[in-house]
Amino acid sequence: MTMRDTTTGAVVTKIGRYTFLSVLLGFFALPMLWLASAPFNAHPTLNVSISSFTLHNFSVLLKDPYALPSLWNSLLLAGGTALLTVGFAAAAAYALSRVRVPGRDGILYALLLLSSIVTGTAAMVPLFQLAFKLHLIDSRLGVILVFTGGLIPAAIFILKDFTDSTPKSYEESARVFGATPFQIIRHIVLPLIRPGPVVNVWGSFLIPYILVRNPDKYPAAVVLYTFYTEGGQPNLALISAFSLLYSIPVILLYLFVSHRYGFRFHGGIKR
């Protein structure tokens, strides 16, 4: 500790620093307080308060015809996308690393570039028309295929490292690729399933919003939006309990990742 730390200047700096951090905490916490309080409020308003604690709002949720099925739909979309992406990308990465294709790396880079350019937002018009022509409107498979198409290039990239480094002789690779399911899961599935893309599909709004018309097939993101935009007084008991339930898997995944690995930067790309 030097002399300068005890001067008034340093004290002012310290006060400024903690004031700033308090304001910062307030800014980030404020919108989330409602998510923590309203679901347990017997008379939820838009304001942050708990007048009397209740779990009744969650029984409102159970009775709603769209709430729980929509969470199931979101799970199908996220799970289906993960499965198709891993399956297709693993097969392609294996084939690409075993057979020499001229310009392979260039093509892969081009596809990776394309997947960051052709976002759902920029391509919503052709994607809608494509789904329409292929009779994939109102189809969960349609939504899954759109997500899968965007994720495969990155997945192949991640997997190629692995397939390139495995022994090249047929006998030896057979040991890995004809290996026990446990080994396949450990070497192929686990490295590929990253929390980022899964959380993204779970929370995605635009693509199902334009491709799904039947409310029975709406994922949670779309159902929640209709809860507060369509007609009359929004049912805050339902919205608050549903928002929390819908967020819990993401919060749990965050806790798991930050506990297990530390939520640090590994170059994962979100959105």
Added chain:
Amino acid sequence: MARAASPAAAEDPAGLGRARAAGIAAPALLVVLAFLVFPALWTLYLGTTNYRLTGFAARHPHSVGTDNYTNVVKDPAFHHSLWLTFEYVLGSAVIGQALLGFVIAWMLRDAAGWLKRLVEALVLLAWILPSSVVAFLWVALLDRDAGTLNTLLHTPGTAWAIEHPMSTIIVFNIWRGTAFSMLLYSAALTGVPPSQLATARMFGANQWQQLRDVVFPHIRGHILTNLLLISLWTFNDFTPYQITAGGPDDKSDILPVYIYRTALFDGQMGLGAAISLLMLVINLVVALVYLRLLRERRLERVV
């Protein structure tokens, strides 16, 4: 191992055969072609037609040449939307998220463990919660009659999202996306040698001088990477639609919302595609600059 000696086996050591390899790779390639490559190319074509969602032109679209493009370029609503998008990306990403993210990373670099964890957890949570949830949280926060913000500020009856729609979505997106910049700058700051900072302090450099002379030269590449990525994501962000839906009176009609309303709400698919093409081109430019940056940095590392 005798097989490896023949040239054919060297090209195809697994004995897979080109046909079978193609078969194995086909599903992935087909999905990518159909849902990634095709939409990009189809946008080009669609933009030259009068295709509509309903009516006669839906069944019998015909080519209108470059009409859509010239109409878009002349359309004041498009200029308005472009300008709002610029404000949104500049205000919320380039200035808001990048600056706030850096300030948080800088202040927390040697903060107490629990304080650092608490701030990081809240900032990250804002980033990873589903967009529909956070959109409604902000709708509730800003509500005219019962919103928490009006209670706190003693400004009853202020409809923030209606009176200040652009500021609303800009502040919202700062809240939503600062986590990425914070993470990136935290990682970057660990690469700044503490000895150089100590030396600068010894020579009496104040905080700003330390930042300018020691920190920024070290993290220049990270700053550029960060700005490009968050600009790209913010430019393609559809979440503001869930808060203001482009309104009131198109006052927050950023490009993604403008495309949605033109193509899928009004049903003018051809016109919507013409605007989409512009988005794709802007995305392409940003992505190419980013790739170039990565390559340069790799070269620097080699040299």
